[in-house]
Amino acid sequence: MKASYWLWVALLLSWLSVPTACPAAPEGPTVYVTFWFDTEDFILPQADDAAKRLAEMFTARNVQATFKIVGEKARVLEERGRDDVILALARNDIAYHSTWHSVHPTPSEYCRDLGWHEGVSEFTRREGVGLDTLRRVFGVNASCYGQPGGSWTPQSYGALRAFGIPLYLDETSHVNVKNRPFWYCGTLNILRLGDCVLRTGWADEEVKETCDKFDRVHTSLIGEGGGIVSIYYHPCEFVHEQFWDGVNFAHGANPPRSQWKLPPLKSPEEQEQAFRAFEAFLDHIVRHPNVRLVTAREIPSLYPDRVYSHPFTAKDVRAIADAFQKQISYVEMPTKIVSAGEGLLALSQFVAGVDGRSKPQEVAVEFAYGPASRPQRFTAEGSFSWEAIRQAAKELVEVTQSAKQLPSLAWVAGEPVRLEDFAITLASIVVSEKYTGEVSLQHGELDAAKYVADDSPGLWGWVVFPDGFNAPAMMELAKLQAWTIKPAKLR
Ligand SMILES: [Zn+2]
Secondary structure: OOOOHHHHHHHHHHHHHOOOOOOOOOOOOOEEEEEEEEEOOOOOOHHHHHHHHHHHHHHHOOOOOEEEEOHHHHHHHHHOOOHHHHHHHHOOEEEEOOOOOOOOOOHHHHHOOOOHHHHHHHHHHHHHHHHHHHHHHHOOOOOOEOOOOOOOOOHHHHHHHHHOOOEEEOOOOOEOEOOEOEEEOOEEEEOOOHHHEEOOOOOHHHHHHHHHHHHHHHHHHHHOOOEEEEEEEOHHHHOEOOOHHHHHHHHHOOOOHHHOOOOOEOOHHHHHHHHHHHHHHHHHHHOOOOEEEOOOOOHHHHOOOOOOOOOEEHHHHHHHHHHHHHOEOOEEOOOOEEOHHHHHHHHHHHHHOOEOOEOOOEEOOOOOEOOOOOOOOOOOOOEEEHHHHHHHHHHHHHHHHHHOEOOOEEEEOOEEEEHHHHHHHHHHHHHHOOOOOEEEOOOOOEHHHHHEOOOOHHHHOOOOOOOOOOOHHHHHHHHHHHHHOEEOOOO
16 A cells, blocks of 8 residues: 555655754753664554654654664555554654564574675665665655664675665664764764663653663763763553564564464553653653753764864874874874774875875875775785885775775785784884885784674574574674774764
């Protein structure tokens, strides 16, 4: 069934009434709060009404939440003729939560044994279907993506940029930079916020405790100069006793649609209590001074990245070189934060541009993913001529610009050199300012890789995964993308 004419008129009117501009920064530090709902249960019809009721709670207060919607959920809303639910959701922010969520194979399952490029293309193929449904039903692109359950993959990031989705919003421990927002693969991430993630249970005492906790977090974030709080729920959990996917798809189970079971419901009194508890929590936050609710669509403008809009000066390049000598990781400078990969590209551009005694005044870099694979072979040691290093730096910049991705190796005088070794060698050249003679290769490690979790059973604890699921090669791939990691700074 197609969305009816009046639905489109109503959607158009709702977009006109929705605030889309970035919120003006108020005076002094602000605590931004983002409410998001993983809107995923396409089996239980009562979950549709729960989503509508929550969406209307925000509209009634003239604020918005972000609804991360599963493609199949958008499709069944249309099939069930729930234009009222679609419209209520459209008055909030529309975001994306995969095509099928828990139907196997989930993203981590199908990306587990794929390399970077194959994984990006498989994620694009499978998850592009639900995204197209979402765009058709709601008439907008998704403002953010977050994985189903714990089904995170590094390859999803390669697809998100092509999907035009600038934000990854979820809560998981696969990548974490000090429990605050960060950049990974050129995408802004709110993925692990530690104390700044809040949820309340349904009992009145729990609401009171969580409101008190919010006040404490608010005070500490004001002390940091402002920050963001992430609050998430699922519409279905307001009405069910057990999650729809735990009932049907746990431990790798994958029954056909004809055998899907409805999850058990809460009693009407329990449902009312759940909505009332949430409403009290919402009101506590909405009425709090120095708080601003923001949607996923507004968040990227709060975290500008000045690396691509402002070139690096020779002084900046020297600061990167100094920092790399201590560790190969992101570098915090007064006006911008530079990832290890951006730092390597800035050093390479700079060294490539040295001509006799003249050095570049400034260099610009473009975004690039981390390498697609780790070299399996022996790599070079010893020393090379300055000219061979300069040529290799020039080649590294050219290869990266054409592939939009760092290569796995640098080639110096025909010999393969580990990227980490090349990075620290360039740093030592820039620090010593010796652009002549022989250069000894230095040995380095990518320190930023520590922000990406090691593969472990705890990482894959989601009930939907087959028992014993792990993904060691995929997490190795994720660590290669640590070249792109850096904290995101609130404007
Ligand atoms: Zn979910």
